[in-house]
Amino acid sequence: MFEQSNLPDVAAVARRTMVASLVVGVVGLAALLFFDQPWAALGLCIGIAMGMGNFRLIVRSVVKVGKRAQTNKRRPLAMNTLSRLMVMTVIALVLVWFVTPLGFGIVGGMAVFQFVLLANVTRSMLKAAGGGGGGGAALLLGAMSGRGLDFGDADVHTPAEGPSLDAHDHEDGRGAA
16 A cells, blocks of 8 residues: 555654644644533543554554564564554543543544544545546555555565565465456
């Protein structure tokens, strides 16, 4: 999905996401305090902070796992991310049970961060794929459906790059297109 995105784009997406999340958090904080919901306001800020922290840890994990010589780099990444999300979800649900406004604020803050991240990634993909033309929408929709991914010369690699994508490497049995 990100083969047409370069590192400055990823850095720009991260920066825009963090700034936009902070802006939305401040606006949400003010709105919730105006409606006399201090626990929900605190929860919103905590949820956005948890989303930001999770995003930073994911970026750090990707860099760390990318430097390893293992052939299966997806499993450690997936397990780290899954365990972090499980801990965050348990924290939010426990707080929803005991301090309902705080818990719902945390859930809302995490959701706000994810929506802002998704919007920024979508914007970057559309921009990179043709300056806002129909090609960007085709790239986005193709990537979302799983059919529009172009692996190019995926079977030409050096040993440092890892294994190639062959027909037997696909779990769903479709093989390489």
